[in-house]
Amino acid sequence: xxxxxxxxxxxxxxxxxxxxxxxxxxxxxxGIGLLGHGANLLLITAGGPAGRPPLIGADxxxxxxxxxxxxxxxxxxxITFGVTAFLLALGYRSWQITTDDAVENDIEDTMVARRExxxxxxxxxxxxxxxxxxxxx
Amino acid sequence: MSTASLVPLPIVLPLxxxxxxxxLGRSRVAQRAISLAxxxxxxxxxxxxxxxxxxxxHVVQVAGGWSAxxxxxxxxxxxxxxxxxxxxxxxxAVMIYAVGQGSQDQERVSFHPLYLVxxxxxxxxxxxxxxxxxxxxxxxxLAASYVLITLGGRPDQVRSGMTYVVISxxxxxxxxxxxxxxxxxxxxxxxxxxxxxLAEVDPGLRAAFSVMLLVVFGIKAGLFPLxxxxxxxxxxxxGPVTAIFAGLLTKVGVYAxxxxxxxxxxxxxxxGTTLLWVAGSTMVVGVLGAIAxxxxxxxxxxxxxxxxxxxxxxxGLLTVAGIAAAVFxxxxxxxxxxxxxxxxxxxxxxxxxxxxxxxxxxxxSAPVIAALFAVPALSLAxxxxxxxxxxxxxxxxxxxxxxxxxxxxxxxxxxxxxLFSMTKIWAGVFWGERDSEPTRAPLVGGRLGSPVWMxxxxxxxxxxxxAFSIWAGPLHxxxxxxxxxxxxxxxxxxAVLGGRx
Numbered sequence: 001x002x003x004x005x006x007x008x009x010x011x012x013x014x015x016x017x018x019x020x021x022x023x024x025x026x027x028x029x030x031g032i033g034l035l036g037h038g039a040n041l042l043l044i045t046a047g048g049p050a051g052r053p054p055l056i057g058a059d060x061x062x063x064x065x066x067x068x069x070x071x072x073x074x075x076x077x078x079i080t081f082g083v084t085a086f087l088l089a090l091g092y093r094s095w096q097i098t099t100d101d102a103v104e105n106d107i108e109d110t111m112v113a114r115r116e117x118x119x120x121x122x123x124x125x126x127x128x129x130x131x132x133x134x135x136x137x
Numbered sequence: 138m139s140t141a142s143l144v145p146l147p148i149v150l151p152l153x154x155x156x157x158x159x160x161l162g163r164s165r166v167a168q169r170a171i172s173l174a175x176x177x178x179x180x181x182x183x184x185x186x187x188x189x190x191x192x193x194x195h196v197v198q199v200a201g202g203w204s205a206x207x208x209x210x211x212x213x214x215x216x217x218x219x220x221x222x223x224x225x226x227x228x229x230a231v232m233i234y235a236v237g238q239g240s241q242d243q244e245r246v247s248f249h250p251l252y253l254v255x256x257x258x259x260x261x262x263x264x265x266x267x268x269x270x271x272x273x274x275x276x277x278x279l280a281a282s283y284v285l286i287t288l289g290g291r292p293d294q295v296r297s298g299m300t301y302v303v304i305s306x307x308x309x310x311x312x313x314x315x316x317x318x319x320x321x322x323x324x325x326x327x328x329x330x331x332x333x334x335l336a337e338v339d340p341g342l343r344a345a346f347s348v349m350l351l352v353v354f355g356i357k358a359g360l361f362p363l364x365x366x367x368x369x370x371x372x373x374x375x376g377p378v379t380a381i382f383a384g385l386l387t388k389v390g391v392y393a394x395x396x397x398x399x400x401x402x403x404x405x406x407x408x409g410t411t412l413l414w415v416a417g418s419t420m421v422v423g424v425l426g427a428i429a430x431x432x433x434x435x436x437x438x439x440x441x442x443x444x445x446x447x448x449x450x451x452x453g454l455l456t457v458a459g460i461a462a463a464v465f466x467x468x469x470x471x472x473x474x475x476x477x478x479x480x481x482x483x484x485x486x487x488x489x490x491x492x493x494x495x496x497x498x499x500x501x502s503a504p505v506i507a508a509l510f511a512v513p514a515l516s517l518a519x520x521x522x523x524x525x526x527x528x529x530x531x532x533x534x535x536x537x538x539x540x541x542x543x544x545x546x547x548x549x550x551x552x553x554x555x556l557f558s559m560t561k562i563w564a565g566v567f568w569g570e571r572d573s574e575p576t577r578a579p580l581v582g583g584r585l586g587s588p589v590w591m592x593x594x595x596x597x598x599x600x601x602x603x604a605f606s607i608w609a610g611p612l613h614x615x616x617x618x619x620x621x622x623x624x625x626x627x628x629x630x631x632a633v634l635g636g637r638x
Contacts, residue, residue: 020303020307025299028299028303032303032306032307032310035306035307035310036310036313038310038314039310039313039314039317040313042313042314042317042318043313043316043317043320045317045321046317046318046320046321047320068320068326069317069320072269072316072320072326075269075273076272076313079273079276079280079309080306082280083276083279083280083283083302083306083309086280086283086284086302087299087302087303087306090287090295090298090299090302091299093287093290093295094295094296094299097292097295098292106296106297106300106369107293108369108430108431108432108435109369111431112429112430112431
């Protein structure tokens with residue numbers, strides 16, 4: 001594996017992981033994209049050093065590059081593409097509903113946590129938590 | 138026609154059905170007929186494959202006629218056969234339930250094709266003998282599940298759908314990375330071939346691969362500490378979809394853990410101990426999480442996690458009896474958990490809410506639902522003579538044989554908490570008086586209080602779990618034979634590679 005490819009893979013994974021930690025779905029989508037690229041690059045480099053195009057008969061066998069990881073990477077790219085498109089659609093839907101694409105806290109979790117804070121005899125509030133309460137959690 | 142040529146059918150049938158279902162999208166009747174016919178055909182094929190696998194040991198079909206490891210191997214051994222049969226039965230029952238429900242979510246054009254793609258993905262994960270193909274099968278299953286979980290497009294579905302999709306994508310990316318590293322180390326992605334070649338790899342590297350695959354599949358299965366996404370996302374999906382996710386998707390993860398760890402790695406002692414720790418933590422955290430909840434579906438979702446712990450406990454013992462108990466437990470769990478979520482759907486529909494604090498008195502107004510809940514609930518808690526008791530008994534027995542006292546004690550204590558949790562649901566939903574007016578109007582129809590096919594589908598699964606108790610002996614024998622195969626990877630390798638040097 002060439003050192004440059006190894007470094008690029010590492011940088012892609014690092015940036016992708018950092019973006020994944022963000023609250024905004026757009027950043028998460030970019031993070032997922034970078035992670036996917038990192039993984040695909042890893043798959044390509046796993047096939048060994050670059051060689052001639054893998055066409056039997058054109059070149060001697062031992063100078064050809066390994067076609068299998070390329071096929072695998074191609075499959076993985078297609079899958080990542082489809083799912084990223086779906087994630088973007090989900091982000092758009094979220095923007096339609098809340099005019100924001102922040103990933104919110106779970107309402108049930110928030111309610112359990114609040115019941116805990118109020119104690120067993122505390123006030124029972126059946127309303128859903130407001131956005132500002134979610135933001136505080 | 139030999140039985141081996143049936144092997145691709147559980148994948149091909151639902152995919153063709155899905156395509157046909159899209160083409161005939163205008164007619165809901167045609168879509169329903171296609172889905173039911175395809176799933177029924179899958180059930181027949183699966184039973185035939187299980188019978189053949191139990192006679193022969195392994196039924197192998199290599200796609201494209203290339204011999205393994207060049208061609209993509211499809212392998213049905215006893216474990217895969219068992220999983221296929223149980224999953225298709227459950228898929229069929231839930232489809233009948235969904236057709237009976239006929240509510241808005243199921244009236245969408247995309248429900249039937251997606252459900253069939255999900256079925257194809259689940260079957261492909263069980264059958265495949267190729268690690269990259271397992272990735273593709275997972276993606277097929279997950280892509281369908283992403284859409285199914287957000288089918289209504291409601292705000293809560295979008296919110297929890299995001300978590301679910303992102304978490305699954307991260308797991309998939311990790312899976313690709315592990316595949317790349319495995320290919321770099323061994324030059325193959327065929328599982329049987331990997332089993333041979335990994336033995337020549339440095340032990341430290343092998344351990345790293347083993348743990349990486351455990352993490353990848355642990356996210357899907359909901360193992361501690363990777364379970365956090367599960368209880369937030371599953372309950373928001375439409376009723377039948379939650380039931381099928383709860384029953385099948387996490388178990389596909391468990392299957393993948395069992396398959397890869399036992400086939401490809403020599404599973405040293407420390408890994409078994411680690412698995413037991415993971416199993417114990419998963420059980421305890423899952424059951425304690427359930428106790429804090431107020432929503433019926435969320436309580437049940439947390440119980441999925443604690444039950445996954447039991448299956449990993451069986452695997453962690455690393456004995457034939459332990460793995461047989463794990464397989465036995467998976468069969469019981471798929472049926473019972475799906476039934477419980479189907480009942481939760483009935484309750485939700487009948488009471489207009491799934492919050493315990495807002496319900497009550499259903500035992501008088503809907504005695505049929507109460508009866509349908511009681512059997513799987515007691516079974517989940519592990520009371521005799523129901524299936525859960527037999528499955529837990531097999532696990533405890535195997536645990537005591539392996540001198541793992543602590544984990545056995547933990548599992549019994551968790552069983553007690555499960556009973557507490559089920560009692561809580563019973564007291565909240567079925568006894569007492571309704572505490573407040575529901576947010577939605579309850580739907581009441583017919584003499585049974587619910588559409589008749591929904592009750593029949595749920596009742597069918599309850600009957601299946603009772604049948605499990607009656608035929609527990611032969612089923613346990615079958616699990617033992619499956620476990621003996623799993624503990625001896627050479628049989629699988631021989632069947633796939635056919636004595637290749």
